[in-house]
Amino acid sequence: MDVTDLVVRMDRVGVRRGRTHLLRAVDWRVELDERWVVLGPNGAGKTTLLRLAGAELHPTSGSIHLLGERLGRSDVFELRPRIGFCSAALANRVPGEEKVRDLVVSAGYAVLGRWREQYDQLDTGRADELLDTLGIAHLADRPFTTLSEGERKRTLIARALMTDPEMLLLDEPAAGLDLGGREDLVGHLAALAADPDAPALVLVTHHVEEIPPGFTHALLLREGSVVAQGLLEDVVTAENLSATFGQHLELDHSGDRFFARRRG
Numbered sequence: 001m002d003v004t005d006l007v008v009r010m011d012r013v014g015v016r017r018g019r020t021h022l023l024r025a026v027d028w029r030v031e032l033d034e035r036w037v038v039l040g041p042n043g044a045g046k047t048t049l050l051r052l053a054g055a056e057l058h059p060t061s062g063s064i065h066l067l068g069e070r071l072g073r074s075d076v077f078e079l080r081p082r083i084g085f086c087s088a089a090l091a092n093r094v095p096g097e098e099k100v101r102d103l104v105v106s107a108g109y110a111v112l113g114r115w116r117e118q119y120d121q122l123d124t125g126r127a128d129e130l131l132d133t134l135g136i137a138h139l140a141d142r143p144f145t146t147l148s149e150g151e152r153k154r155t156l157i158a159r160a161l162m163t164d165p166e167m168l169l170l171d172e173p174a175a176g177l178d179l180g181g182r183e184d185l186v187g188h189l190a191a192l193a194a195d196p197d198a199p200a201l202v203l204v205t206h207h208v209e210e211i212p213p214g215f216t217h218a219l220l221l222r223e224g225s226v227v228a229q230g231l232l233e234d235v236v237t238a239e240n241l242s243a244t245f246g247q248h249l250e251l252d253h254s255g256d257r258f259f260a261r262r263r264g
């Protein structure tokens with residue numbers, strides 16, 4: 001395989017804070033056309049792994065290449081615009097009256113909040129296209145703060161896609177959504193996964209129910225260590241999930257969705 005096809009290459013990566021190991025000896029390869037889900041219980045190290053992949057954090061040990069650049073030897077400010085990052089932390093930093101369309105367009109200018117009186121028409125057109133793809137075109141002129149949680153999540157995904165990133169990182173995008181909101185989001189992520197022009201996708205979640213159809217690979221984390229990783233159907237099994245979550249779990253694979261519950 002051509003090494004330039006790798007969007008993430010981690011070799012023996014560890015992250016330590018004091019005596020606590022947040023991640024240990026992680027080897028991970030992500031290719032451009034892959035759609036990964038990272039699963040694990042609270043505190044497993046999922047967000048830490050995602051922040052490494054987003055060039056937001058440096059490892060304590062091991063080496064990381066992102067989009068062919070060695071982390072630590074290249075300018076993270078050049079790297080970050082090539083990576084879309086979507087997390088709840090970002091939603092909290094949005095200025096109160098920021099309108100949905102402006103919030104999406106401004107991603108192209110790498111700022112939160114409008115700073116130009118007028119954006120290029122080309123950019124506005126692209127933002128409207130993305131809002132349409134995510135089913136929220138009708139909300140373009142609404143202030144972000146008036147949106148429901150599900151609508152906010154979809155706005156932030158549109159924003160993250162605005163710069164045409166080579167990789168999109170999604171940290172628990174379905175957290176806090178009701179059943180309808182979750183199913184809508186899973187449907188939109190499935191459509192994104194099926195789009196050959198979409199970037200490499202990495203989705204962090206606690207729940208197998210949130211794995212969108214079309215996702216190809218999974219990495220299971222427990223206490224900072226990889227329990228299993230590889231093709232989704234090989235990795236997401238009752239046995240691996242039980243080891244990851246420390247419970248005896250049953251798994252149903254119905255259609256193209258997964259459902260888990262405690263055995264017994």
Ligand SMILES: Nc1ncnc2c1ncn2[C@@H]1O[C@H](COP(=O)(O)OP(=O)(O)OP(=O)(O)O)[C@@H](O)[C@H]1O
Pocket residue numbers: 017020022040041042043044045046047048049206
């Ligand atoms: N600066 C720090 N010092 C010590 N421990 C830390 C520090 N930052 C994070 N941790 C711990 O590292 C572990 C992994 O955190 P991380 O946020 O990556 O987990 P997670 O799998 O995303 O969890 P959750 O599902 O609850 O969001 C947690 O136990 C957390 O408390």
